[in-house]
Amino acid sequence: xxxxxxxxxxxxxxxxxxxxxxxxxxxxxxxxxxxxxxxxxxxxxxxxxxxxxxxxxxxxxxxxxxxxxxxxxxxxxxxxxxxxxxxxxxxxxxxxxxxxxxxxxxxxxxxxxxxxxxxxxxxxxxxxxxxxxxxxxxxxxxxxxxxxxxxxxxxxxxxxxxxxxxxxxxxxxxxxxxxxxxxxxxxxxxxxxxxxxxxxxxxxxxxxxxxxxxxxxxxxxxxxxxxxxxxxxxxxxxxxxxxxxxxxxxxxxxxxxxxxxxxxxxxxxxxxxxxxxxxxxxxxxxxxxxxxxxxxxxxxxxxxxxxxxxxxx
Amino acid sequence: xxxxxxxxxxxxxxxxxxxxxxxxxxxxxxxxxxxxxxxxxxxxxxxxxxxxxxxxxxxxxxxxxxxxxxxxxxxxxxxxxxxxxxxxxxxxxxxxxxxxxxxxxxxxxxxxxxxxxxxxxxxxxxxxxxxxxxxxxxxxxxxxxxxxxxxxxxxxxxxxxxxxxxxxxxxxxxxxxxxxxxxxxxxxxxxxxxxxxxxxxxxxxxxxxxxxxxxxxxxxxxxxxxxxxxxxxxxxxxxxxxxxxxxxxxxxxxxxxxxxxxxxxxxxxxxx
Numbered sequence: 227x228x229x230x231x232x233x234x235x236x237x238x239x240x241x242x243x244x245x246x247x248x249x250x251x252x253x254x255x256x257x258x259x260x261x262x263x264x265x266x267x268x269x270x271x272x273x274x275x276x277x278x279x280x281x282x283x284x285x286x287x288x289x290x291x292x293x294x295x296x297x298x299x300x301x302x303x304x305x306x307x308x309x310x311x312x313x314x315x316x317x318x319x320x321x322x323x324x325x326x327x328x329x330x331x332x333x334x335x336x337x338x339x340x341x342x343x344x345x346x347x348x349x350x351x352x353x354x355x356x357x358x359x360x361x362x363x364x365x366x367x368x369x370x371x372x373x374x375x376x377x378x379x380x381x382x383x384x385x386x387x388x389x390x391x392x393x394x395x396x397x398x399x400x401x402x403x404x405x406x407x408x409x410x411x412x413x414x415x416x417x418x419x420x421x422x423x424x425x426x427x428x429x430x431x432x433x434x435x436x437x438x439x440x441x442x443x444x445x446x447x448x449x450x451x452x453x454x455x456x457x458x459x460x461x462x463x464x465x466x467x468x469x470x471x472x473x474x475x476x477x478x479x480x481x482x483x484x485x486x487x488x489x490x491x492x493x494x495x496x497x498x499x500x501x502x503x504x505x506x507x508x509x510x511x512x513x514x515x516x517x518x519x520x521x522x523x524x525x526x527x528x529x530x531x532x533x534x535x536x537x538x539x
Numbered sequence: 540x541x542x543x544x545x546x547x548x549x550x551x552x553x554x555x556x557x558x559x560x561x562x563x564x565x566x567x568x569x570x571x572x573x574x575x576x577x578x579x580x581x582x583x584x585x586x587x588x589x590x591x592x593x594x595x596x597x598x599x600x601x602x603x604x605x606x607x608x609x610x611x612x613x614x615x616x617x618x619x620x621x622x623x624x625x626x627x628x629x630x631x632x633x634x635x636x637x638x639x640x641x642x643x644x645x646x647x648x649x650x651x652x653x654x655x656x657x658x659x660x661x662x663x664x665x666x667x668x669x670x671x672x673x674x675x676x677x678x679x680x681x682x683x684x685x686x687x688x689x690x691x692x693x694x695x696x697x698x699x700x701x702x703x704x705x706x707x708x709x710x711x712x713x714x715x716x717x718x719x720x721x722x723x724x725x726x727x728x729x730x731x732x733x734x735x736x737x738x739x740x741x742x743x744x745x746x747x748x749x750x751x752x753x754x755x756x757x758x759x760x761x762x763x764x765x766x767x768x769x770x771x772x773x774x775x776x777x778x779x780x781x782x783x784x785x786x787x788x789x790x791x792x793x794x795x796x797x798x799x800x801x802x803x804x805x806x807x808x809x810x811x
Contacts (some may be wrong), residue, residue: 250632251553253713257628260621261688264681272658279658286657287664335549340542348797349553353560355793358742359760360782363767364563367775373575375562381578407559414804438540447584459649467651470744478769492653499657500749507654508657516654523649 280499286499290506297510307511309486310494315399317490318465321402324453325461329409331414347417354410362474365404366391369475376403391475394487401471401488412457419453449507451534459526466519467492491515548652566779567591574776585759587776591784594777597770602755603762604785610747610758611740617680618687618736625682626691627717631703641692648685660749670752675743679736687732690803694728695721731803734796741789759785 255262284290301307332350336343353361367373369390377387390400402469427445436444447454469492476488495515499508559580566574566708568586595601629641663674682688698721706716722729744760753763763785767778 247633251634254628254632254634254637257632257713258625258640260680261625261628261682262679264683265643265647266676267662268659268681268683269655270652271651272655272662275658275661276654287661301630309701335545338545340545346549346553347801350788351557351800352793353556355738356786356789357762358789359744360786361559363778364559364761364780367566367779368562373577374705375558375579378579384660407556411804414801418804454774463649463651467653472585474764474767477764478796483726495653496745497654500660505657512651512654512657515651519651536726 235284257468276512280513282506283504284506286503286505286507288490293506297507298305298514300507301369301510301514306489306494309489310491311488313489314466314468314491317398317401317468318462320398321405322458322461322465324402325405325409325412325455328406329412329457330416330454332409332413333420336413337420347414350413351410354408357408359470359474361407362404362471365407365471366475369400392485394485397475397485397487398471400475401468402444405465405468405470414449415457419450423449440486447537452536455526455530455534459523462522462526463519466515466522469493469496508512546669563779563783566776567783568780571774571776590776590780594595594766594774594781595776595784598762598766599754599757600759600762600781600785603757606672606751606756607741607758607785608761608788610672610788611737613672614676614679614740615733615736617676618682618684619733621680621682621731622684622687622691622732623679623722624656624717626688626695627721627745629688630692630695631713644685644688648689656743656749663750670756671750672756674750675746679740684736687736690743691725691728694725698724727799727802730796731799734799735803736791737792749752 282290282297283291283293309381336347336350369377371377371387371389371392374387374390376390380387388396388444390396423446425450428441429442431445466488472488472493473496476485476493491511492515495508495511498504499509565579565583567580567581567590568588569580569590570587573580573583614665629637629644659674660669663669666673668674702720704717706720742760744764747758747761748764749755754765757765760810763778763782766781770777
């Protein structure tokens with residue numbers, strides 16, 4: 227008798243729980259339904275379709291026949307691909323660390339409640355908000371080889387500035403310099419992280435006689451390492467996708483011929499997909515980018531356990 | 540570091556950061572002849588206001604501006620609405636798949652949008668939406684911006700469930716809780732999302748370039764690019780003048796909503 231009563235009691239408890247959790251699940255699906263639709267229609271669907279397309283010879287607006295891995299073979303045999311990869315990798319490898327260092331440096335400067343600190347914060351952050359085509363056009367004028375700001379400043383030091391936008395060797399450096407102007411966002415994230423480091427840590431370190439450099443490497447950097455990690459991943463992903471600047475810069479130099487040093491990966495994708503209408507080929511290019519981004523992200527994430535320190539561990 | 544050293548560095552870096560904008564201001568007011576002069580005259584004499592009028596009239600910038608404002612505002616509205624709804628779902632309700640789906644959502648933040656670009660274009664082409672504003676706006680009503688969903692979910696979770704339960708006891712539906720409790724308490728976060736989304740839409744270039752083909756639909760981004768390719772090297776001063784004009788609305792938004800920018804960014808990074 228006791229057994230049946232227990233079974234009955236458990237049974238009814240179970241069904242009550244699942245009724246409310248069923249209602250909860252129903253609510254869940256209802257509220258996230260916009261995202262489900264959006265995700266399927268604009269992310270998952272296109273992703274799968276582009277994977278399929280990459281194995282066809284489709285043109286934009288016209289489905290082509292299955293051609294196996296021919297597109298991928300063609301990509302790896304295309305000189306333009308290697309030029310694009312080289313330029314993009316050069317840009318990413320140099321600009322991301324520089325951006326992080328600058329963002330961190332500025333954040334450290336701002337990390338003190340002194341008069342007018344808000345003004346400086348605005349000055350450093352504003353360029354990243356306005357970053358759009360207006361700024362790109364401005365920078366292309368700034369890099370003008372004869373009358374631009376950069377070469378003018380260089381001339382004050384007796385240096386004859388190069389032909390930034392048309393010289394192959396200086397194209398990526400120009401874009402890197404421009405990207406440094408936009409570190410405001412990353413800087414604010416670092417600033418918030420710095421402000422979260424307990425001052426008691428610094429105080430006890432100082433009592434133990436630790437110098438500035440030691441405090442930096444033993445306390446500050448480890449404590450904000452999750453933020454460094456966050457900015458690093460976002461920085462790499464952003465750098466690999468750079469498009470607007472090289473696109474505009476190379477447009478303005480049409481008379482001088484395309485600058486091979488400026489040719490970036492997304493430009494390659496854009497040209498093949500939207501200038502030559504090769505939807506299949508362009509999709510292959512896109513998937514190679516995706517695979518590469520994934521691999522790099524995974525590598526960074528795997529190694530992160532060595533240098534990222536979470537305070538709640 | 541010493542206070543003096545800090546200020547010196549701040550001023551030095553500050554000057555470096557401001558220099559490009561000083562250059563913009565200077566160029567925008569210059570007559571054409573003074574543009575190609577070395578060493579440059581920083582303060583043009585006389586300052587030419589006509590640049591702004593001439594540049595603005597060379598291309599229908601009034602139309603471009605209207606289009607941009609339309610896209611930015613309608614887009615931001617959609618983002619706030621859909622992100623809030625989806626974030627509420629993730630913040631308050633559990634289901635067997637909610638963990639998996641949330642991870643999926645986060646991973647889309649890392650997806651290069653170029654992977655979906657071509658097929659999305661095909662899709663919009665089939666729907667007949669190319670050369671309309673729909674491809675720019677519709678995805679925003681379907682919470683495609685994972686970053687905002689994430690941000691709002693974190694905020695929603697800071698509201699104690701006791702408030703929900705109290706409302707539920709009073710007979711409130713889940714949507715009622717959403718509307719009457721969660722949303723009002725998270726107004727700053729919602730404003731942050733709106734402001735960021737507004738700026739993103741305003742500055743977005745690639746998608747606008749791809750989908751907006753007729754001149755009447757151009758936004759400022761596309762219009763400026765069109766201007767520079769058509770009148771580029773010859774009339775840089777006009778280009779600078781018009782660029783400056785088109786930056787002003789953004790500047791206004793920034794200064795009005797500065798707090799939301801700064802706090803919004805801070806919230807993402809640490810809780811990330």
